[in-house]
Amino acid sequence: MSLSQITRKFVLICFFVLLWYIISSFYFEQKELLSDKNEETLTEVHLTSPLTLSSNTTITDDDRNPLEELNKKYCGKPTCKFLFVYSLGEQETKANLHFRSFSQLAEKLNRIMILTNVGSSRIGTCNKFPFDFYYNTNLLQKEFPNVLFKSENDFIFWLKERDQIKRKINNNDNKVIPPLSILHSSIKLHHKNTNMKTFYDNAVTNFDKHECISKFEPLMNTKDSNNSRVKYTKLFIRTTDLKTEKSRVKSSELLTKVLTIDEEILLVNGYVIFPLFPQIMPVIPYSDHILNEAQKIKDKLSSSYIGIHWRLERSTPELLPKCVQGLIKTLNKVMKEEGIKNIYLATDYPLLSSRSQSSTFKEITNYHHDAIRTLNETFKINTWVSLGGLEQLRKNDKYNKELSGSGIQGILDKLVCVNSNYFISGPKGCSRSSSFTRAIADKRSNRIKNKDSGLLNIIDRWEIHL
Template sequence: MFLSQITRKSFLLICFFFLLWYIINSFYYEQEELLLSDKNEGTLTEIHPTSPPTSSSNTSLTTIIDNNNNKNPLEELNKKFCGRPTCKFLFAYSIMEQETKANMHFRSFSQLAEQLNRIMILTNVGFSKIDTCNKFPFDFYYNTDLLQKEFPNIIFKSENDFIFWLKERDQIKMTLNNNNNKNIIPPLSILHTSIQSHKNDTNYYNAEINFDKNKCISKFEPLMNLEDPNNSRVNYTKMFVKSADLRRGRVKFSKLLTEVLTIDEEILLVNGRVLYPLFPEIMPVIPYNDYILNEAQRLKDKLSSSYIGIHWRLESSIPELLPECVQGLIKTLNKVIKEEGIENIYLATDYPLLSSRSQSSSFKEVTKYHHDAIRTLNETFKINTWVSLGGLKQLRKNKQYNIEMNGSGIQGILDKLVCINSNYFISGPKGCARVSSFTKSIADKRNDRIKNNDHSLLNVINRWQL
């Protein structure tokens, strides 16, 4: 029993000393952590901005500026976003043509961006336009990976990427300028210019403030405000281009264009209203998004082994002539069916297919002559369209694409691709149909394929007779 009591006393003593040791050490480490905390108070960790390819206009900003180093934070942002200390953009924010010509003009402006060593903004698309007023990103229509391969020396950024850069720059500006009570980061430097076809001689000159201001530019406010001198220093110019200079003198004109637009401004805002390419080399058509290509292939497969493609743009036709026009088309179709043995027919048209409105924003008046002509055609043959074949079904189910589906947007590209792939292609004569660049682009592509020995195509284009 005595030994047992000793053992218990020893155990209690050991516990007492261990508890005392623990209290002393805890106090010491707590004081040490407080000291370290005091030393580190006010030290900021720099988190570098990134530019995610799908950054949106409401991107949350997490950049924390470290003012204790000697680096210029704006230069650091530009290096990460643009690969160089100064970002210089070319933003062709409005191209006043429908998709076929807009596609060509965007390639011209990309060539200009390459000559000027500027980042090219991928302008939004929609309703058969390349225009910042539209809400869909550039890759809704186009394959940006293949575009990059066509222009390997250009950095391309989306509109959302551009907004991200504006936000980051604005945050740096507010932080540094407010802390130092002086303008370390200056306002945005911008040249706003318009390039327009004109009947007179080519001329480049200073323009009045806020000329031709596109209302959709306001969507970049307050980050880019052309009317606030504290936000943006803006110069305005215009270039009138004689059409003959673009038809026959593009080498000389492109040198002039590059020379006058070699400027120091960060942002070159351009709206374009020209008829012809700006550079002598005409780049290949911007490739379309894989989703549209796959849809075109699916419709082709639905049409079986062979089909006749028709492009009938009723806009600008003479309504009273349409009864005669449709009979001429029927006669031509019967002839092709008999001689070539092709029975399937695909119709690409601006006639209303999903609503009472035409598929083209510029085709306003659909008359009884138009309705009667299409009715007669449908009563004579089984006519297939992108709607009857279930084209773009997933987009049509989504309400955000309603306006696009009822206009001349993505389905116009689909029609173009299906007609390019048709075994036989026909279009209307003057008076019955509008002779358009859309039809020409189909014929040009078919001509290239026939030259490359594509024996599935039986003709380039035929126009039916009245």
């Protein structure tokens, strides 16, 4: 064998030996790496059984109850408790008072107060506008610093989130998040029998429940026991138990006692007329956009004007010719003595359509038409319509019903009359006695104490000669 052949054979042998060494090293290295990975995986995995709270809500090993987490996020505490007064049976001036009373109750019960919808001069869930369409919620919060307020939309959000959690966690065999717990209570005055004492008692299913509550279905379906556990009660209050500050002490204590409950939602259908608590809280401040409209009207009237509130509803139609002559005589006298040239009329007489500005004023006669026509022919009479009030809302069709009846313009009228230099209203027979008029007079009474207010009187009634 030649030298070159021996050399070639030796090189081949060395090559195969080297190749075998490389492959063997790689195999054992990978085997060792794989072994290490398996050991690491086994040491990191901890198999445990599911944890369960006393409420039977199944949770993960991070020890958090999802319903409690929702409540903490929304209410600031593990359990949410709401007071939802979904119906207040009177127009804005008195409804304003009653909402304040129930806000006081929310504070006593340590419950979140739902800001019920508004519209048509009322506070009630049947209406479609949010609470801040009428009221300044920031200033309301300052009046009740210890009460947490939430809008109806916020409430719906909580219901939806709670429902999603329930659906996710519950199963057919083991329902671990219970249905909503609700107490529906009707709180009313005794009307038919004033001798009956105040009492609180259980009520039959669906007692005095307003149909508008159905807007929250299926999230708060009070007819489905799998969805909501509902109790019904009634509280009838004797009128004399609310008429004085002293009597309201006892009745408010009873109210707080019987409604101190564990249910998540306290639904109330209320119609009480008088305050519920001894202390009467200040009027809920109105929204800035209404205040701005009132200021615009005041500026257009050159900041000097006579305000008239003439509510024609329940006037005696046959007296109206004499009523309007008495008003004309009074206006001439005030304008001459005080040097005021401008007149602003707040009225329930139709201004935007053939319907009156009040939902309860339906029988408009020729006597009514003639009286207003005579007034307009004698003076230049300004109204919120003629002065372009709420112009932006009037451009939007969704506000048509609100503006053609009793609604936001009633608040505007109230503010303009409060700021008038001189204020007059009709006597018995010419005008309906109204809490609206009294609210204006009360506000003027507080303001006239300020020497720089520019107010010349609180309220005068014009006279008629029978």
